[in-house]
Each structure stands twice: as structure tokens, then as C-alpha cells.
Amino acid sequence: MFGYMIKRLIQMVVVLWAVSVLVFVMMSFTGDPTFMMVPLDATDEQIAQARRILGLDESHLVQYWRFLSNMAQGDFGRSFVFRQPALTLILERLPATLEIVFLAMALALLVAIPLGVYAGANPGKPASRAVMAGSLVGISLPGFWLGMVLIFIVAVKLQWLPSSGRGPTTEWFGLRVSFTSWEGFRHLILPAITLSIGTLAILMRIIRAEMVEVMKQDYIKFARAKGATAKGILFKHGLKNALIPLVTVFGLMLGDLIAFATLTETIFAWPGIGKLLVDSIYRGDRPVIVVYLMFVALMFVVVNFVVDVAYALIDPRIKIK
Amino acid sequence: MTESSMPRPGNVTTPLLSVKGLRTWFHTFGGIVKAVDGVSFDVAPGEIMGLVGESGGGKSMIGFSIMGLIDPPGRVEAGSIEFGGRDLARLGEDEMRSIRGKEIAMIFQDPMTALNPLYTIGNQIEETLALHTTLSARERREKAIEMLHKVGIPQPEQRLHHYPHQFSGGMRQRVVIAIAMIARPRLLIADEPTTALDVTIQAQLLRLMRQQVEESGTSLILITHDLAAVSQMADTIVVLYCGRIVERGPAGDIIARPRHPYTRGLIDSIPHETDIDGAKRRLSQIPGNVPDIRKLPPGCAFAPRCPRASGLCRMQDPVLSEREGTGDGQGPRRLHATACHHPLTVSP
Numbered sequence: 001m002f003g004y005m006i007k008r009l010i011q012m013v014v015v016l017w018a019v020s021v022l023v024f025v026m027m028s029f030t031g032d033p034t035f036m037m038v039p040l041d042a043t044d045e046q047i048a049q050a051r052r053i054l055g056l057d058e059s060h061l062v063q064y065w066r067f068l069s070n071m072a073q074g075d076f077g078r079s080f081v082f083r084q085p086a087l088t089l090i091l092e093r094l095p096a097t098l099e100i101v102f103l104a105m106a107l108a109l110l111v112a113i114p115l116g117v118y119a120g121a122n123p124g125k126p127a128s129r130a131v132m133a134g135s136l137v138g139i140s141l142p143g144f145w146l147g148m149v150l151i152f153i154v155a156v157k158l159q160w161l162p163s164s165g166r167g168p169t170t171e172w173f174g175l176r177v178s179f180t181s182w183e184g185f186r187h188l189i190l191p192a193i194t195l196s197i198g199t200l201a202i203l204m205r206i207i208r209a210e211m212v213e214v215m216k217q218d219y220i221k222f223a224r225a226k227g228a229t230a231k232g233i234l235f236k237h238g239l240k241n242a243l244i245p246l247v248t249v250f251g252l253m254l255g256d257l258i259a260f261a262t263l264t265e266t267i268f269a270w271p272g273i274g275k276l277l278v279d280s281i282y283r284g285d286r287p288v289i290v291v292y293l294m295f296v297a298l299m300f301v302v303v304n305f306v307v308d309v310a311y312a313l314i315d316p317r318i319k320i321k
Numbered sequence: 322m323t324e325s326s327m328p329r330p331g332n333v334t335t336p337l338l339s340v341k342g343l344r345t346w347f348h349t350f351g352g353i354v355k356a357v358d359g360v361s362f363d364v365a366p367g368e369i370m371g372l373v374g375e376s377g378g379g380k381s382m383i384g385f386s387i388m389g390l391i392d393p394p395g396r397v398e399a400g401s402i403e404f405g406g407r408d409l410a411r412l413g414e415d416e417m418r419s420i421r422g423k424e425i426a427m428i429f430q431d432p433m434t435a436l437n438p439l440y441t442i443g444n445q446i447e448e449t450l451a452l453h454t455t456l457s458a459r460e461r462r463e464k465a466i467e468m469l470h471k472v473g474i475p476q477p478e479q480r481l482h483h484y485p486h487q488f489s490g491g492m493r494q495r496v497v498i499a500i501a502m503i504a505r506p507r508l509l510i511a512d513e514p515t516t517a518l519d520v521t522i523q524a525q526l527l528r529l530m531r532q533q534v535e536e537s538g539t540s541l542i543l544i545t546h547d548l549a550a551v552s553q554m555a556d557t558i559v560v561l562y563c564g565r566i567v568e569r570g571p572a573g574d575i576i577a578r579p580r581h582p583y584t585r586g587l588i589d590s591i592p593h594e595t596d597i598d599g600a601k602r603r604l605s606q607i608p609g610n611v612p613d614i615r616k617l618p619p620g621c622a623f624a625p626r627c628p629r630a631s632g633l634c635r636m637q638d639p640v641l642s643e644r645e646g647t648g649d650g651q652g653p654r655r656l657h658a659t660a661c662h663h664p665l666t667v668s669p
């Protein structure tokens with residue numbers, strides 16, 4: 001187990017390093033941030049000075065080295081726009097994003113598992129056909145469109161829920177969160193639903209397909225021959241087996257949600273890292289984009305590591321070496 | 322054979338299981354598959370009945386029909402399955418569930434796939450008790466250990482915590498037998514319980530099963546295409562061909578004096594040990610193949626492969642007719658039935 005951890009840790013560092021190279025290359029060859037910094041009527045002298053301050057007058061190799069060593073020390077530079085450390089900006093907004101991502105994931109699992117199990121266990125029934133058709137709609141609906149429809153109907157017409165912003169937040173273990181107050185939670189609902197629909201639909205289809213496969217297995221029939229109840233067969237014998245392949249895609253799903261959160265946050269003016277990213281791209285705020293990308297990469301490798309360990313824990317046939 | 326002709330206490334009492342006119346059909350796009358088509362037999366308490374026939378004959382479907390585990394597109398179309406005063410063919414799912422595992426248990430053909438890979442075998446053995454008894458967790462555990470010990474699993478206390486993939490095929494089948502027997506069912510259906518295993522283990526497990534059912538007075542339906550195995554264990558034999566019974570009777574009688582050409586063919590194809598090299602060799606094989614059950618020829622289904630077939634055979638279905646069993650002087654009178662227009666005559 002220890003050896004495995006070390007191996008995975010090295011892998012994670014290698015992946016992050018590769019991402020840093022990509023990010024650096026992308027940043028270096030997409031526009032010159034100097035012009036964001038200097039006044040429109042700047043003299044050549046002023047421009048050259050700005051370039052020196054930004055370190056852009058040196059070779060790419062030196063620039064990369066500085067980029068990497070600063071990053072290793074936790075220094076990602078300051079936002080051109082906010083004049084604050086970029087890392088602080090991201091960390092400040094992270095709780096807002098995590099909140100809708102986790103709520104969306106929970107919602108997706110909570111709805112997808114029972115529906116997927118039902119549809120998988122009763123393939124021919126009209127209700128399962130309806131569920132499957134619904135999931136196709138869920139997959140093919142563009143998220144931003146769904147978000148706008150929800151805003152129009154639920155927020156504007158019915159005025160049940162707020163359409164934008166985060167609402168009041170409270171301090172919770174040092175993080176600013178919304179879900180602890182009712183008003184804050186009300187602000188969460190629409191963005192979380194919008195974000196979850198696509199993932200929910202895909203999850204449900206995966207669970208259904210796995211259940212159909214699992215229900216054909218001999219051990220299911222043997223469990224029935226023992227006199228197991230319908231519930232025991234579905235949830236004890238069926239679902240656990242069907243969940244194994246699901247665990248492996250869980251990391252990808254989370255990635256999808258984080259990526260798609262940028263869009264949802266923009267629609268709902270939700271002050272998370274996704275919205276910050278979009279704003280920063282518009283403003284050419286390079287350090288913030290870099291932190292965002294590195295941060296998301298880090299999150300990915302960590303989640304995938306956790307998923308692999310979870311996989312080994314629920315499937316006794318897999319031994320971590 | 323001497324064993325099987327000994328009178329068993331069950332023979333004189335009312336049957337435990339009485340199947341009458343069972344039809345289990347599958348409604349497929351390609352037509353109706355009459356997997357079981359009018360099958361009748363009785364099983365007495367404590368009796369071992371062998372159910373034999375080639376692949377596709379409908380043996381498993383008879384077992385699943387009794388268990389109430391026929392899934393669509395299949396359906397029990399007609400007939401009755403009387404068990405302990407109730408007709409299983411007419412019971413609801415809830416009542417059936419309380420019988421499965423408790424009064425009637427089933428062992429599947431392939432031990433590699435019958436156990437859930439994600440649960441320890443202890444969990445899977447106890448499950449049967451948890452479903453059907455009010456025993457405490459500790460009592461269930463003790464019983465599970467005792468049962469594992471009985472089926473010959475060494476160090477059952479430790480093995481309880483192991484997962485199926487940590488067992489060999491033969492050991493897994495022992496676990497499956499333990500699961501099936503732990504609630505002391507009155508009837509055990511063993512569907513080719515040893516075909517997936519190698520020969521020496523086959524013999525061991527058959528012996529074990531026989532010992533277990535004899536100890537607990539359980540009736541056993543032993544499904545197999547291996548007539549040799551059945552001839553050593555069974556009291557009665559039912560021979561199935563294309564979903565119908567072609568011959569039924571006391572085991573000794575059927576092996577020694579088969580009347581149906583199909584049974585004769587099966588017996589002749591039992592491999593024998595040759596003296597010279599010790600290798601098993603089939604003396605002969607029934608020519609031809611089992612026909613497509615959806616397109617059975619008119620008349621006797623066996624006619625295309627039968628050396629005795631006549632014009633009558635190709636036109637008219639032979640009916641199963643009973644005659645007194647010959648041979649076994651002692652024991653209660655058992656009937657020997659054959660569905661054949663030209664049965665083999667008993668040599669004097």
C-alpha cells in the first residue's frame with residue numbers, strides 16, 4: 001500500500017508538471033499582456049520597462065524556470081486587474097464553485113441511482129422507457145438554454161427562486177458558504193439543477209446499462225433462488241456490482257461538472273472560480289488563468305487517486321500493490 | 322444400483338412433489354419454444370430422482386419452473402406443481418419467495434458464477450438464514466461454520482471471511498451446496514452441479530450431496546446429462562427429450578432394461594473404462610443432433626435419429642404409457658413408463 005502511494009504521488013507530480021508546461025506554452029504564445037498594463041499612449045520606453053517588470057524580456061526557458069520555481073513556492077503572481085495574489089483570488093471563490101458542484105453531483109446521484117436501477121431492472125416497462133427517453137432529452141439539452149429557461153419560468157414568471165448572485169453567506173469552518181442559510185440555499189437551487197442535468201442523464205444511462213448486464217448474471221438468479229427479496233436483489237446484489245464501473249467514471253464526471261460550472265456560473269452570475277476564469281479570459285488576466293488551470297489539474301489528479309483507492313475498497317478482487 | 326433398489330421409506334407415502342402436465346413455453350420472435358411440454362412426475366420424501374437428457378432437452382427449465390424462476394418471455398402455460406399441499410404454479414411471488422431457499426433450494430451448474438463476487442461467503446451463507454429464520458447474527462454465524470465444516474471446507478472460521486475469488490471451483494461448489502442446504506430444505510434441485518468441475522472432484526461432490534440429503538431426509542432432483550452419475554445415485558430416473566418425458570421409472574430398471582431407443586442410446590454412450598489403457602472411451606453415440614425445438618417433426622420427435630422408426634412413428638405422437646416395473650423383486654411396486662410405438666422388448 002505504501003509503495004503504491006509513492007508511485008501514485010510521483011505520477012501525480014509528473015502529470016502536474018506536464019500541465020505546467022502546457023499552460024506555460026499556451027500563455028506565452030497567446031498574446032502579450034504588456035499592453036494590458038500600460039496606458040494607451042505609453043512611450044516605447046514605458047513599454048520596455050513594463051516588459052522588464054513582467055519578466056518578458058528574457059528567454060522562454062528562463063521565463064519557464066521562474067514560472068515553475070515561483071509556483072513551487074506557492075507564488076502564482078498577482079492579478080493584473082485586482083492587484084492581489086492570483087491564488088488568493090481563486091481560493092476565495094473556490095467555496096462558491098464547490099458548493100454548486102457538490103450539490104449538482106449529489107442531486108445527480110440521488111436521482112440517477114434509483115431511476116437507473118428501476119429502468120435496468122424492468123427493461124420493457126413503459127415507465128423505464130419514459131425514463132430512458134427523458135435521459136436522452138437531458139443529454140441533448142444545452143445547459144445554458146436550460147439555465148435560461150429555468151430563470152425565465154421559475155425566477156421571472158413564478159418568482160419562486162432568485163435568478164442570480166450568491167445571496168447571503170455565512171462562515172463555516174473558515175469558508176464562506178451559502179447552503180447554511182435558507183436564503184442562501186434558495187440561490188443555490190437553480191444553478192445546481194442546471195449544472196446537474198447533463199451528468200444526471202449520463203449517470204442514469206450508465207447505471208441502467210450496468211444493471212441490465214448485472215441482472216442477467218447467475219449470482220442474481222442464485223440470490224433469487226435463496227428467496228432474497230426484490231429489494232435485496234436490486235440493491236444488495238445488483239447495485240453494488242453495477243456501481244463498480246461507475247466509480248471509475250466518477251472522476252471524469254466531477255471534471256465535467258467543474259468545466260461546465262464556468263458556463264452555469266456565468267448564466268447565474270455566480271461568483272465562483274468558473275466565472276472568475278471567464279472574466280479573466282476577457283481581461284487577459286494571465287496569472288488568474290494560470291492558477292485556475294493548475295488548480296483544476298491538481299483537483300483532477302487528487303480525485304482520480306481517491307477514486308482508485310475507493311475502487312479497490314469496494315471490489316475485493318482488486319488488490320493494491 | 323443395489324442401493325437404489327433398496328426400499329426407501331418415502332416410496333409408500335404421498336409424494337412430496339407432484340408435477341402434472343407441466344408446460345413451460347417461451348414466446349420468442351422466432352416462434353413458441355416449448356421447452357417443457359406436458360411433463361409429469363412425482364418425487365417422494367427422501368427420494369433421489371435423476372433428470373437426464375441431452376442439452377436443450379428442458380431439464381433446467383423444469384427446475385426453474387418448480388422454483389418459480391421462469392422469466393419472460395417464458396411462462397408456465399399449464400399444469401400443476403403440487404408441493405406440500407400447495408400448487409406452486411399458482412402461488413404469488415411473495416409466497417413463492419418464502420418457499421425458495423427454505424423449502425426448495427437449487428444448486429446451479431456453474432460454481433464460478435453463482436456466488437456474488439462482492440460479498441464474503443460467510444455473508445452469502447448467512448443470508449439464507451437471515452431471510453428464513455429468526456436466528457441471531459451469532460447463531461447464524463455458528464450455523465454457517467458448522468455447514469461449511471459439513472461440506473468439507475477446511476478452517477471454516479477463517480474461510481467465512483474470504484471472497485469467492487479466493488476459492489477454487491470445487492470449493493465454491495461446496496459453498497453453494499452449503500448455502501442450499503443450510504436452511505434444511507425439503508427438496509433440493511441440483512442442476513448439473515458438477516459438470517463444470519474435473520472428474521475426481523465431480524465424484525467427491527456427488528458423494529457429498531448424497532450424504533447430505535440422506536442425513537437430512539431431503540428429496541433430491543439431480544439434473545444431469547451424465548447417465549452414469551445418475552445410475553449410481555438415483556432411485557428413479559426421468560429421461561427427457563425435446564421437452565417431453567420419453568421414459569420414467571426405477572433407476573435400476575431403466576439402466577438394466579431400457580425400453581425407449583433414446584434411453585438405450587444414452588446408456589450405450591456412457592464411457593467405459595477399458596482394461597488396456599485405462600482411458601475412457603465412448604462405445605457409441607446417438608447419431609444426428611437434437612432438432613430445433615420450434616420445428617419439431619410430426620409424430621415422435623426422436624424419429625429422425627431412431628433406428629426403429631417406422632411410418633407410424635412419423636405420423637403419430639407416442640404417448641407415455643405405464644407398465645409394471647420388472648426385475649426388482651423387493652420394494653414397493655414402481656411403474657416404468659415409456660413413450661414409444663416400438664419399445665425395446667425385455668430380453669428374458
Ligand SMILES: Nc1ncnc2c1ncn2[C@@H]1O[C@H](COP(=O)(O)OP(=O)(O)OP(=O)(O)O)[C@@H](O)[C@H]1O
Nearest residue numbers: 347349354356375376377378379380381382383614
Ligand atoms: N429465454 C429463452 N428464450 C427462448 N428459449 C429459451 C430460453 N431459455 C431457454 N430456452 C429454450 O428452452 C429449451 C430448454 O432449455 P434448458 O436450459 O432447460 O435445457 P437443458 O436440458 O437444461 O440443457 P443443458 O444440458 O444445456 O443445460 C432450450 O431449447 C432453450 O433453447
Ligand code: SF4
Nearest residue numbers: 621624627634661662
Ligand atoms: S416412437 Fe418410433 S421413432 Fe420414436 S422412439 Fe419409438 S420407435 Fe423410435
Ligand SMILES: [Mg+2]
Nearest residue numbers: 380381382512
Ligand atoms: Mg440446463
